[in-house]
Amino acid sequence: MTLAPNGLDELLLIARDTALAAGALALQRRQEGVSVAATKSAPIDIVTQADRDTEQLIRSLLSDARPDDGFLGEESGGGGGTSGLTWVVDPIDGTVNYLYGIPAWAVSIAVVEGDPDPATWRALAGAVVNPVTQEVYTARAGGGARLGERELQATTGVALDRALVATGFAYSMKSREPQIEVAAEMLRRTRDLRRIGSAALDLCGVADGRLDGFYEWGLHPWDHAAGALIAREAGAAVVGRNGAPGSRELLVAAAPALADQIVTLITALRP
Structure with missing residues (x-):
């Protein structure tokens, strides 16, 4: 599948707007008070109800916007689609920070082409939002990366x-x-x-x-x-x-x- 730049821009807009909405919900839940809802792979591998609520919101928004796409989320698993695209979602990356009130957690949403396997997929667009600092990182394939409107450049020449x-x-x-x-x-x-x-x-x-x-x-x-x-x-x-x-x-x-x-x-x- 080859998407035109305007198609990638549309996917990026969906990723960004969905991450912003999800971040607002997660921040609201954090302000209301957070507790551990369950543990996963180990007693210290936690999930909060906010993780689940946030992923549910993301899944609903993406389904409304792109009903034919697949979905892979940390909390609710995967769901196949027919378009060849899959949204890969971490509703709250940094859940322990979130639990403790450390302002280093984020909503992460990307859309990839092909099977949702990092070894073979082609990432098309993505957004990472830190709701506490209100930093919004975005990128689309071939279009560069940005923090807000500022173009980003990784450091070079460092031993x-x-x-x-x-x-x-x-x-x-x-x-x-x-x-x-x-x-x-x-x-x-x-x-x-x-x-x-x-x-x-x-x-x-x-x-x-x-x-x-x-x-x-x-x-x-x-x-x-x-x-x-x-x-x-x-x-x-x-x-x-x-x-x-x-x-x-x-x-x-x-x-x-x-x-x-x-x-x-x-x-x-x-x-």
């Missing part, structure tokens, strides 16, 4: 030992062990390490030059669908192991030379 790099950690304590080992070595090799708590915002931080790089493994498609497109459209390389696309196995975002250094280091530490 690993001068790079500010972000990462995240799994909920499973067993899975955290190798992540801790890699993080310790990253701290030895870089300017410093950040753990912000939202992969979507980390990727937007790379796009905006607030971070020089980001890496994590264990991410789900909805964690990075929009953020990876925004980082890529800002000039960052978004890659995995051995030149593969970024995926659950590994996702690195940084200027191309720095991304290569990060991938090489992680591959050496975690063959």
